[in-house]
Amino acid sequence: MTQTEFKHRIRISKTDLEGKNPLEYALQDMKGIGRAMARAVIRVTELDPKQQAGYLADEDVLKIESVLEDPATHGIPSWMFNRKKDVYSGLDKHLIETDLVLTVQEDITNMKKIRCYKGIRHELRLPCRGQRTRGSFRKGTSMGVKRKK
Template sequence: MEDKDKIRHIVRIANTDLQGTQKVEYALTGIRGLGRRTAMVVAKAAKVDPGAVMGYLPDDAISRLKVQVEEKINDTLPVWMMNRQRDPFTGEDKHMISSDSLMTLRSDINFMKMIRCYRGIRHERGHRVRGQRTKSTGRKGSIVGVSRKKK
């Protein structure tokens, strides 16, 4: 019964509060940019059992996970698993997590608007961007993923 009292309900990694009651594999998916497969790779690289409950992990295991997620993720993941391959500005392959992924997405959309490419213009006008049909669908409500400027 003592072990039940020592659980950490919240574990903080990469400026994100993770649930301590979940398994490591699923708890790491709470970080933006990490899915289940990437979480498995990161947990194995940090030498942590992906099936263990996050709140019961010792301090050294959590610190290994922190280092793996925040600093060594680009060295751990294979190139085909990274979410930012061949960055248009630097040309390198990297994996973006948490607020970095949001800022990068926002800057990419602003860059498309600035150079006036087709996708940028569609973003500006609040139309669908990814080639969906618009003749008969999407006539009511807001479009998911594209926000309209308020006048």
């Protein structure tokens, strides 16, 4: 490829990625794609991870998008997916970008609705994972210690 075919921004799955970054790191800029998934996608599509993303051909972009849409059919193991045993469908899925954000919001809303412990903690804007709250998470209505004058 020549230098003139370089694209400063490439669009993969409704996301603009920097063309100057190596492909492995450019894919990690997408929400829901981490280091392991980016490497798996590159391995399946047989692309060079060190190649700058701006030099990708349109066919390569389509290959990457097809792998991201349904990674299971391309041989990526289900333990790498970010949504195992979906509540509604029962399938293992890998969600990216807006699908991931909307699904997480829906899960939190559902937890609030059924009034489970995590849902109540989300409503109160407190941590859900067992952190101590004596010194942390004190923003908002909580008062500090008042000093004598």
